[in-house]
Amino acid sequence: MGYRVGLINRIVYIIIAVWTLIMFIGGGVSVYNNYKYADSLAVNEAKVSIQKDLAYRSWVASHGGVYVPITKKTPPNLYLSHIKNRDVQTNDGQHLTLMNPAYTLSQMMHDYAKLYGTKGHITSLILLNPKNKPDDWERKSLQEIDITKKPVLTKTDINGEKYIRYINPLITKQSCLKCHAFQGYKVGDIRGAVSVSIPLRGYYAEVFYNSIWNIFATLVIYFIGLFAILYGKKQAKKVLENKIKNYEQHIYSLVNMIEKRDSYTAGHTRRVATYSVLIAQEMGFNDEKSEDLYRAAMLHDIGKISTPDSILLKPGKLTELEFSIIKEHVVVSYELLKEVDIYGEIAEIVRNHHEHYDGSGYPRGLKGDEIPIMSQIMTVADAFDAMTTNRIYKARKEIPIALKELQDLASKQFNSEVVKAASKALVNVHIDEKTSSQLPKTKLEQERFAYFYRDQITGLYNRDYLGFVLAYNYTDEFSYENIYVLFLNNFNQYNKKYGWAEGDKTLKNVAKKLEKFSHEALVFRIYGDDFIILSKEIIKMDEIEREVAEALLDTGIKMAYKYFNIKDSSIVNIHDIESLI
Structure with a gap:
């Protein structure tokens, strides 16, 4: 009972640590996502602002510019002096001046800056108006636009404050030539760009207050969860009854680590676990032994975490040196599992699942009854799955052929009694032919193919x-x-x-x-x-x-x-x- 109480305590401590980690990460992710969302809102505002500016400019351009009364705010544009009818007088004596698209857009941006704090700017590498001189960021962006013909979007500092900066190219149209033909532009040329800078301070201020509430809510949930965990600790009977579920929770957490690294291994471990239990049940082992074997099979390749990607993810045959390296995963698996109390009993099963009945296996060259029977069962299940699954370097075998090959190796590589049980237990198993397709589907598999x-x-x-x-x-x-x-x-x-x-x-x-x-x-x-x-x-x-x-x-x-x-x-x-x- 003392061992069980100690086990309960260790499990509870692990759960508390995991819960704390989850909530800490969850709170951090929540705050991070809030700031990312603020960035996305600012990006959206920048794009909308630019589209609005371009729509207004397009309207002005479509009319060849607009005439407005000459005022202090709208004096004649010095840079349009080459246009003959820049300034006109109406029949009623009113003096008007031509505002080209750039001039009107510049005025509008000036007004928006006062109203909303956004920084709009028309700019070009070939200047007509010195006020449109690009800053360093705009100059680099314009050079990039000349190559890509696409807008540029970045988050950067302006005078120590965070801004979203967005710049969209201005493409020369027929209507633009009225004012800019003398600069040598042709229809379709990139004449410059419209940029906007959206301050993030307001967005981040709102995020800060939202994050405070998120953290507060996270802490409330954390303490509620902590109370529930501590209360559960007192329920010894319930914890003992759910011990297997707790085991499975840990097992699948570790298996998921392997799945994310090697999708082939993920499918393999589940199939080997299933085949191992079927053989064990055929041999008359009870549920407890079968469950231990299932957990061992689910973790039998956990040591491959230490195997280099260049070997583990290689979709072709391994060289002799590569094979000697990958064999080390058995020892690593054993050393990992023996350090965890709840896996102490299955560590030995995993350690010996590559030993052969005739002593030709690894890592220790055990033979016959020196090899734990559960390991011998897993060895047969492992071999059966390797035979019936496609790999880049070999096609899968049909079930009858695979079972015949196991029988041929009975008393050599495999225990003959285990092979006899496997021949009965595995004869009708269903193997999904699609599970081992050689065409890359996931991102990981695409990277594997890209490498090899x-x-x-x-x-x-x-x-x-x-x-x-x-x-x-x-x-x-x-x-x-x-x-x-x-x-x-x-x-x-x-x-x-x-x-x-x-x-x-x-x-x-x-x-x-x-x-x-x-x-x-x-x-x-x-x-x-x-x-x-x-x-x-x-x-x-x-x-x-x-x-x-x-x-x-x-x-x-x-x-x-x-x-x-x-x-x-x-x-x-x-x-x-x-x-x-």
């Missing part, structure tokens, strides 16, 4: 992945019918003349054009200047030719291609393609 199966220059799939796709074409993984081999003629001459950097730039441009068709096909770069497209349907190559020709404009490089039907041409590997071309 993406061409470093173009970002397209590389030659290795083409080999894999062809090897498993017409299986449950792939079903491509058509292959297009694209050649860039004269590319070597271009490379020699302009250098590799320019050559790489051209390859990237071609790849961008080909990527437009990747939603319906797979695109590869296989050699220096050769590309391959695999598709299920016939592709309209004239459309691709137009796109690529645009990328190759003025380079002297021409694209040619050859088409093959994969089935008719009996293409199963890259060598088959090479022999055809």
Whole structure:
């Protein structure tokens, strides 16, 4: 009973620590989100302000400017003196002056600054009015706009105060030439930009008061939760009855850590846990033993946290050195689990799940009955899942074939009694064929492919992945019918003349054009200047030719291609393609 009370106390302390951490993080995230929301409101105000200014400017421009009475506030614009009819007199003797779009917008921005504190500014790198001289931020933004033709948005300081700054390009229209043609502008040129600076002080002040209330609410919830936890501590019977649930809570927290790092491992651990329990039940082990085995299986790969990403996330076969490194995960798993009281009993199961019945396993080379029976069960379940799951480097086996292979290895790699039970327990298990698809779906998987199966220059799939796709074409993984081999003629001459950097730039441009068709096909770069497209349907190559020709404009490089039907041409590997071309 003393052990159980001590266990209860330790569990409660862990829960309090976790609760404190959650609430601390929750409060921090809440405050952070409030400030992010304030930023987003300011960004929205900046964009709306600019759109309003541009709409007003567009209206003025569409009328070729507007005439207003000459007053102290609206004197004649000195920078429009080149316009013949800048100043006119009406029939009733009223003196008017022409206000061009920039002049009227500047006046309006001046008024808005007084009313709302926003800082609006018309600016340009080629000045007509010195008042429109850009500051450092505007100058850098204008240089960026000249390249991207897109607005620039940043959060920065102005005189020690935080502002959202937004600048939108001014594109020269026909109506603008009345005032600006003499500067050399043509229709479509970037003539300058309209910028606005929105002070964040007001938004942040509101956020500060909201955050105080959020923190107060968080503290109330925290103390309510703390009281509930302490009250629960007294309910020893209830805690003991829910011990398994507490175990599961911790288990899934740790498993989630692995899931976020390696999605393949996540699915694998759950399947191994399920298979292990089925075998244990077939062998007559009680629920308590089966539950211990389930928890051990769920954590059997936890040591892979210490395995380098370059090995853990590698979707191909491991080298001998890489395999020796990944084997260390067993020892790491054991050392991690033995330090946690609630996992002390399962640490030994995890430690030995790669030991083989004949002594050829690792880490200690145990054999026969030296290996805990629960570890021997997990070993069989682990092997069965590896056989029946697809990987980049091998296709999955059907259940009968996998069970036959286990039987062939009975009394060698596996305990024959465990294999006998597995042959009965696993014969009718359902394996979702989609769970191990080799195409990247999650962000993590895309990064894995980008590292191992993406061409470093173009970002397209590389030659290795083409080999894999062809090897498993017409299986449950792939079903491509058509292959297009694209050649860039004269590319070597271009490379020699302009250098590799320019050559790489051209390859990237071609790849961008080909990527437009990747939603319906797979695109590869296989050699220096050769590309391959695999598709299920016939592709309209004239459309691709137009796109690529645009990328190759003025380079002297021409694209040619050859088409093959994969089935008719009996293409199963890259060598088959090479022999055809």
